[in-house]
Amino acid sequence: MTTNAFLTSPSRGPSRVVRATQSCELCIVDRHNPLCEYGIDNIRQSRHFMGSGHRVRRFMEKALRGENVTIGVMGASDTAGHGLKNGLSWHERMTEQLQAHFPNLKVHVGAEAGMNSKLFAYCFDSVVPRDLDMYMVELDINNDAVSGTFVADDHLYRGLLGLPQEPAVIRVSVFALGFTELLRGFGSNIGTSAFFDIPVIGIRNWILPHIIKNPDQAELFFSKDWAGTTDLRHIGEESHRALGDMIALYLEEQKCEAERRQYSADKVADPVLPTCQFVASETAPLVAFGNEWSEKWRKEEWNGKRAWTSSEVGAIISFEFIGARVGIFVWATNGAGNTVKPGQARCWVDDTVERGVIVDAYKSGKAAGSSWNTVADPIDFGEHMLTCEILSSSSTGGHDFRILGVANN
Template structure:
């Protein structure tokens, strides 16, 4: 464990689960969460719900401990009332700057427990900390006041061992969100014997050395999933023991347990005792949801999942803002042949923002860019045009839009 927390959130969830009326577990994360690395050749729709997936391991354990009268439901859009339900909302190459506002497209609003995995994709940056905090605030404010557990996986292929998960640690503890760390257990052993780590990462068959430079240490294997899944289940067992022994009170099911106030000041702001921070409802038009909501109002040259590769391709989206802000989530990569686009709001082309999708960072990831932050509340139009200029060495131009966030 990195941080156990007070246990109040998980205790509320467990009190509900043991009533047998059904509960919902949701998962948010990137390629690790969706199961990349579980088994070569396995499609994402299979790996996301595989019994080998770390999130599924946790759900299966809870379902075994607290079976619901109406059975269980794995995935699916139609809710089976009174059943234990698991929904994996992970999206490859996506971090918390997308999920902070777009999580509602991927897990149900009535979720009771959310398993979060953002440690790798957020990167070691203040930007990642800000979006991770926003995500936690939104999740904890959902109608069922869900419990949240941060599953901190790790990778060894980047410039530093430290990742976004190290910054998340302080934010998680501020909001009393427990963190289960795979790195704390596994890395000291790997440092003593690097060959030991091979089986815990997605290496090609026959590998005898830990690949620290390539993708072989970015995604944990089925063995890695199994380990962090069991660690999380062991932590849940601790909380069940506390619940049974009356640590949280004998009448937990019928009374409120102290929880983090929704208007609590943010960790990433100056301390004060007079300013309440109201919840800002997340608003997102996504091309990556099961039923895409990012529908162009005009479109020339952009195709499925809102991709364009011909300079001059132009697309527009209608949106409504109630805070003056609009952001665009795009895919950025070093080696995917990506180009450059210009985006602006309404007829303010002179204030256009240039977005270079090809960057020097070796990480391929979704990235959120602010297009405007001083708009009047109401209806607006966001327009993006693929430019002739490109930073790609081979002069390629592909550009991928993930979401409009406002």
């Protein structure tokens, strides 16, 4: 590893190990393991929250029996590998380590750049299958440090933990320096993960203090943009490698725990099973109802995102859904620096136009991203029609409106 000098810790491991302790801390038992190069203290700091790990051990028990095991990886730009020109992404690095022990492991990657927990809370099964043994979630950067993020993380965890197969869930934590605040979604991550007994593994707690102390070394941990400038929003190759190794180390230790003690689990939460139709989904694509939209709306793809798009005032589009509440995800931006000038639309359910809500695709701040907007909650459970019409009013003078998905439960 090229940046070994600043990843070392004061304690590299004891010179003698007493085997009778039966420790599952890999780098205490075998300090010569290549994954232990980071130092014991840094490895311990990578476990932002450990929890009981009981579902992770059950995953490991299945893998140890030689059965097929599956992992679903959900995340945003870092998981998608944005800015990573060389080397493996964190989940590719992790997979490489795990498949050396478990060749029957299959990993499904559902990375959606610019998205946050509000999307995945409803739409996780539009990017990864819902019958997997484990899910990993990386969303700290795009999640804002607001109360709505806690609600979205709560819904996401209930949706995953409530699946019939009772999968394991691991939260993956990264960080960025390109925002006015450092916290971002980390506060919600830690709070909700602790409540639901979900382990949090990351690089934030041990790399961020190092960068604060040595700001001139920040470029070692982040990627480069198209102009060769350090991109402080997307981690670089060394950070991807370290993150993948830390997750692999944690799973190795849980494998050891699964081998030496009996598994015992309790129910965690009542199930909340939302459904989602998403333009970018292969399994549940968002399909417009009827033909009235055909001349004024189009499917558009840009920078790995896809949406139903129109900029014509009065353009109407409708979608069928079944549920007792519904909302839409739109692409929100401030419109600065490009030709896209976001507009507004009125959205309503069935014939209740007068009770419709105005959805604004304008978002202050530099970072564009998905925006969740509740349209109706509650309504009578059943089949309904969601309709949106572009308005003449606008926060920017433009009328561009991009619908990413519709979610309901």
